[in-house]
Amino acid sequence: MRFALFLGAATAALAVPAVAFAADPDPKIAPSRDKHAGESPAVPAAEDEQDQDHGHESADSGIIVTAPYVRSQVDVLSGTSVLSGEALTRQIKPTIGDTLASLPGVSASSFGPAVSRPVLRGFQGERIRILTDGIGSIDVSNTSADHAAAINPLNADRIEVLRGPAALLFGSSAIGGVVNVIDSRIPRRIPTEAVHLDLIGNYSSASEQRSAAGHLDVPLGNGIVAHADGSYLKTGDLRTGGYLYARNVRDHALAHAIADNEPELAEEASVRGRLHNTAARTWDAAGGLSIIRDGGSLGFAVSRYESLYGVPARFDVHDHGHGGGGGHDHEDVRLNVKQTRFDVRAEVETGGLFEMLRFRGAAADYRHDEIEPDGAIGTSFFNQGWEGRVELVQADRGGWRGAIGGQFLLRDFRVEGDEKFLPQSSTQQFGLFTLQSFDLGPLKAEAGARYEHSDIRAKADVDLGNPDIARRFDAFSFSLGASYALAPGIRIGLSGSRTERAPSAEEMFANGPHAGTQAFEIGDPGFAKESSWGLEASLKGQGDGYSFALSAYHNWFRNYIYDYQTGAEIDHLPVFQYAQADARYYGLEGELSVRLARLGGFDLNTDLVGDYVHADITGEGPAPRIPALRLLGGLEAQSDRLTTRVEVERVFDQKRIAGYETPTDGYTMVNASISWKPFATKALSLTLSANNLFDVEARRHASVLKDFAPLAGRDFRISARFQL
Structure with a gap:
């Protein structure tokens, strides 16, 4: 029934012609088109993004398209x-977390080469949205750190x-924060x-x-325009640098041994050596079709994602000698993931006060089975989700721009x-939002607001001992900000x-x-709203x-939810x-890039x-x-x-730890490419990388299994990309 309602809403939105979704317009757009963000994508980009790239960044790396309208990074x-x-x-890796881990403010969880989610400013799980072209991944990766996001970085354009x-x-x-993986499945x-082809190995x-x-x-x-894509990935167990188990685990085992x-x-x-039970095999395929006109566009895509991967086990001194370093009955668990997804995008130039109407929606059927060492299915996760987003983009009127919109999310x-x-649960969320920006010359100001209603229900479950539970929440959020130009191209905000x-x-009903994760998880159905x-x-x-x-x-939090x-x-x-409980987060992040010299046709940058x-x-x-x-x-x-x-990356020791956490040693890692x-x-490009050249032992403190699952050791990578 809900799927039929979703298709009905999509059909209504698609009954008008449209242009590319502004939260993710043509990623090959040049920075100079920032002021013309409403132009029709029927006008092709002058050059391919990869052709424009001169190494570290592409020509359009200074703009942000994950917003109602294209903006310069300096203005955000x-x-x-x-x-x-x-x-x-x-930088591309099999997981979205490892792919982004070198960016400022970004760390990652680590469960081997197949599972790694981004950690932004110390936040993870329910406080990070991983999107594909502006819409959620519609999986269960937010439920637990060992659940991979059903998004393949190999398909990303940006x-x-x-x-x-x-x-x-x-x-x-x-x-x-938000991680938006922009692809071209809907052209x-x-x-x-006559044919545009992009291959990478x-x-x-x-x-x-x-x-x-x-x-x-x-x-x-x-x-x-018709589109087709596919990818295949296979890995063995991950070879690590140094010891598999952290110093505290080894010391604990030594004490018991004596x-x-x-x-x-x-x-x-x-x-x-190699981290047992971390091999993986993943494939996906998709087909899409778009109708692109001067006044708008309409497109859809259908995709299939499958992945089979292992999760490393904890070391248990009370049950050693049973393979993989101990771990009772929870060792050698593998996850078999399958997702079928339908995406649609539409846009129409309306003229007048609102220059553009956009719709973006997706529906997905997700399942993964947790397979025990004997091959039996121990636990299965099922998730059906629908998400849609409508935006009305205001025309620029004397430096005043803005957008209003609505969003819904349904999840079983x-x-x-x-x-x-x-227990079995359903979530319904409906939201209204607006963003308004004002260009007053040297001074730029913006204001945003969001209202969101959530209806979360859990069915009675005898095994878990919970009755029928229904919780409703109304959440209000807003932001205000301004920036001032200190000099051309330099702004303080x-x-x-x-x-x-x-x-x-998950937080209420676990x-x-x-x-x-080899853990016993307990939630609290009486939680209040979290605010900050x-x-x-x-x-x-x-x-x-x-x-x-x-x-x-x-950030100052009230009723902060944590495990x-x-x-x-x-x-x-x-x-x-x-x-x-109440909580407080604060921090710093920064990045700097400088051209030191030009020598013999080369730019020397640091x-x-x-x-x-x-x-x-x-x-x-x-x-x-x-x-x-981290530096x-x-x-x-x-x-x-x-x-x-x-x-050279230097990650320092982490000794500020919560109860029953263990300290994490720092490390220095050297990479070259x-x-x-x-x-x-420029149709063909070859990249040879050597990561962790000195084969150091490295662990991310943000990972719940960091004492049992270190990062990769010395890793030589070769990539070939061909475009036609």
Whole structure:
């Protein structure tokens, strides 16, 4: 019934012609088109984005399209990052978290080569929205850190990251930020070629990864464009640097080995090499069609995603010697993920007060099975979701621009099996939002507001001991900000925000063992709304041979929802309890890029990225799983045909830890790469990367399994990209 209603709404929105979705217009658009963001995409981009790229950033890396209208990064008050072109080719990994981990303010969880979600400013899970072309991934990746997002970075044309208040246009759950993966499954432009082909292949030594992806766009005449794409990825177990298990795990095992006279226990805890049960196999395929006219466009896409991957086990000194480093019955769990998805996008130029009407929607049927070591299905997760978004973009009137819109999200979620830890639940969210901006010359100001109603219901479940539960929440959020031009291309800004977020079904209703994270999770159905006040100051600039961005932020939370390890165990699993308390987050993040010289056709550039987060739970101490201070510096020599880069990343020790957390040692990682375009046409590009050159042991504090699942060791990667 809901799917029929979704199609009905989509049909109504599509009954008028349309132009590319403004929250994600043609990613190949040039910065000079910022002031002409409403132009029809029937006019093709002058050059392909990859052709325009001269190494570190593509020509349009200075604009943000994840917004109601295209804006310069300098004009966005919150922290923003763009990954596209050759930089995206060099950084691309099998997971969205690892792909983005070098950006300012971004860390990642880590469960091996197949599972890694981004962590923005210390926030993860329900406070981060991962979008594909402006619409949610419609999976269960927000439910647990071991659940991979059903989005393949191999299909991305461009990835944008918004941190801070600007992300609230995409939902109250985006308080930490938004990651928008922009692809071309619904074509946005008419190719100038008879056939537009984009192929990419990768090999990685650390996980023996082999992957390939292809995109095909064909103009069929009369403004109709057909699209097809597909990708395949296969990895073995991840080879790590140093010990598999952290120092505290090894010391604990050694103490037990001495006490129990079992020397083999200490030997087992001191293993190195490959991380057991982290192999993966993923494929996806999609087809799309668009009708593009001078006054609008209409398009849809259908896709299928499947992935089979393993999750590393905890080391249990009480049950050693059973393969994979112990772990009771929860070792060697594999997840078999399947998703079928339907996407639609429409846009029409209306004229008058509102220059454009846009609709973007998606529906998906998702399932994954958690497979036990004997091959039996232990637990299955089912999720059916529908999400839609309508925007009316106001015409520019003397420097006043804006947009108003509405959004809905419907979700039916259930878990079945031996380790069911959540009852069947349904979530309905409806929101209204607006963004208004004012260009007053040197002074620019903007205001945004969002109202969101959430209806969350859980069915009675005898096994979990919960009755029928229905909770309703009304959340109001708003932001105000302004920036001032200190000099051409340099702006200082200040913004404030008040946000509210309804608790999720997982935070309220969890009550049972979860094999993927090897934890017993307990929620609280009585949670109140979470609210916060926030301030953010920014200094941004760009000019000939330089760019920089610096942000400082502070958030005060009331009724902050977090999970913490209690120290208890149920069924040999550590208990993680959701709780609510006041909290405070503050931090700094910045990036700087400078051209040092021009020598023999090469630009010699240097860049620096840094970020720091400090987070406390009132009355408890440090918040759990907060990333440590990080600095990353790089040196590049760039030309039209050849680019070389070396970078050093220093992640410091994290000793500010929550109860029952363990400290995480810092590390210094050195990476290098060389990219070559052998032909003047630039149709072919080759990239060779060497990551973690000195094979150091590295762990991310934000990962719940960081003591048992380190990052990759020395990794040689080769990528080839061909465009026609």
